[in-house]
Amino acid sequence: MSHLPDDTGRDKEAAARVGVIAGLVDVGICVVSVVASNSAVLLADALKTFLEFIALLLSWLAIRRVNRGNAHQFDYGIGKLENLSGLLVGILMILCLLIILGNAIRNFISPAHVAGVGLWVGVADQIIYLGINSFLYWRSRRAAEREHSPAMAAQGRLLVSRAAANAFILLALILSMSLSRYHWAMYLDPCASLLIGVSLLLAAFGTFSSSVYDLLDRTLEEQHQFLILRELAGHFDDYEALHGIRSRRAGNRVYVEIFLEFDPRKTVAEVQQIINQIIQSLQSKIPNSHVSVALADRPPA
Amino acid sequence: MLEIQHHLNPPGVTIALKGHLDAVTAPQLEKLLDDLLQTESAQHIVIDLGEVTFVASAGLRVFLAGAKKAKRAQRGLALCRLQPQVQQVFELAGMTSLFLIHSTPDESHATLRQRSATA
Numbered sequence: 001m002s003h004l005p006d007d008t009g010r011d012k013e014a015a016a017r018v019g020v021i022a023g024l025v026d027v028g029i030c031v032v033s034v035v036a037s038n039s040a041v042l043l044a045d046a047l048k049t050f051l052e053f054i055a056l057l058l059s060w061l062a063i064r065r066v067n068r069g070n071a072h073q074f075d076y077g078i079g080k081l082e083n084l085s086g087l088l089v090g091i092l093m094i095l096c097l098l099i100i101l102g103n104a105i106r107n108f109i110s111p112a113h114v115a116g117v118g119l120w121v122g123v124a125d126q127i128i129y130l131g132i133n134s135f136l137y138w139r140s141r142r143a144a145e146r147e148h149s150p151a152m153a154a155q156g157r158l159l160v161s162r163a164a165a166n167a168f169i170l171l172a173l174i175l176s177m178s179l180s181r182y183h184w185a186m187y188l189d190p191c192a193s194l195l196i197g198v199s200l201l202l203a204a205f206g207t208f209s210s211s212v213y214d215l216l217d218r219t220l221e222e223q224h225q226f227l228i229l230r231e232l233a234g235h236f237d238d239y240e241a242l243h244g245i246r247s248r249r250a251g252n253r254v255y256v257e258i259f260l261e262f263d264p265r266k267t268v269a270e271v272q273q274i275i276n277q278i279i280q281s282l283q284s285k286i287p288n289s290h291v292s293v294a295l296a297d298r299p300p301a
Numbered sequence: 302m303l304e305i306q307h308h309l310n311p312p313g314v315t316i317a318l319k320g321h322l323d324a325v326t327a328p329q330l331e332k333l334l335d336d337l338l339q340t341e342s343a344q345h346i347v348i349d350l351g352e353v354t355f356v357a358s359a360g361l362r363v364f365l366a367g368a369k370k371a372k373r374a375q376r377g378l379a380l381c382r383l384q385p386q387v388q389q390v391f392e393l394a395g396m397t398s399l400f401l402i403h404s405t406p407d408e409s410h411a412t413l414r415q416r417s418a419t420a
Binding site: 230 | 357358359361362365366368369370373393394395396398399
């Protein structure tokens with residue numbers, strides 16, 4: 001049976017696809033400007049652009065897979081695929097960081113003024129993509145708010161950092177060109193590339209930590225745990241014993257299992273009604289959550 | 302880090318806690334509560350939270366489960382000397398109505414004895 005994506009799924013896929021195409025074009029232009037200028041900051045930008053393109057590509061592939069079907073093969077969603085994508089991007093970030101660091105050290109040892117037509121290509125590229133990234137960020141943020149999707153939120157974060165990087169690189173290039181008569185201006189280019197490296201390091205740390213924690217089935221945040229307890233406190237007289245609460249995240253989905261014991265004199269219908277109330281209330285309060293209440297007479301193994 | 306001391310004074314027992322009650326330390330309190338609920342001489346359990354500076358959801362979960370167990374075992378359970386930030390956490394979780402809360406352990410024991418006598 002074929003699976004037809006709904007309007008929201010198509011919107012997400014279209015937004016991701018535009019991001020991938022824009023990213024691919026940007027990678028091509030960056031490579032040309034690096035080759036034609038020998039600038040460290042443009043090399044750092046090219047590597048960062050490449051990483052962003054990979055992240056956008058992985059997001060788009062994940063969304064596309066869901067929209068094209070095969071969802072029935074993943075009863076618990078494709079959250080872990082998103083986490084694995086994040087981990088892969090994190091590893092690539094570290095590799096790119098090492099290249100940026102090595103190139104900056106080389107430029108500090110043998111400094112030279114940056115020059116060539118590649119610089120002008122770089123300036124034009126930064127101006128154009130500053131506009132494009134700002135627009136795409138606005139679109140991604142709207143989609144992320146609607147869907148509570150970490151993939152779209154990650155894409156939004158990448159785009160806003162990209163727009164800020166565009167502005168920074170533009171400034172670095174303009175300064176390098178306009179101050180070329182000064183000897184010390186030769187160090188502007190590798191210094192700026194190191195700053196891009198630092199931003200990459202911070203991004204890698206964030207990507208790694210969130211992806212690894214989610215892959216390890218991290219429990220819910222305290223604010224959501226409090227919501228669960230509040231709900232159970234509200235139903236205090238409806239059950240006999242609380243034997244445990246388990247929760248985990250998988251991508252944008254949240255899974256909560258509550259183990260309750262009920263008075264054996266209660267009918268199945270009565271118990272089912274209480275369970276339904278708890279489930280409906282919690283699912284309405286915790287976005288993208290799937291809550292289940294299990295009957296238990298002892299704590300879960 | 303959580304320090305737990307308990308003073309058995311039949312028919313009551315006072316559990317004095319000091320430190321943080323979080324996911325790491327909560328199981329210690331849970332085990333002690335389970336043990337005391339099996340003990341005949343602990344008909345009234347008063348938990349003194351005067352030296353507790355932080356309670357996480359894992360700690361609240363122990364109190365919620367403990368309240369159910371105490372009710373089932375027909376034992377009295379009360380809390381006392383909650384610091385403002387701890388009181389706030391209990392309020393946030395909607396759990397203040399589930400417990401008798403007093404300002405001193407003596408007050409808690411007296412209330413529990415009185416309730417037990419009238420029951």
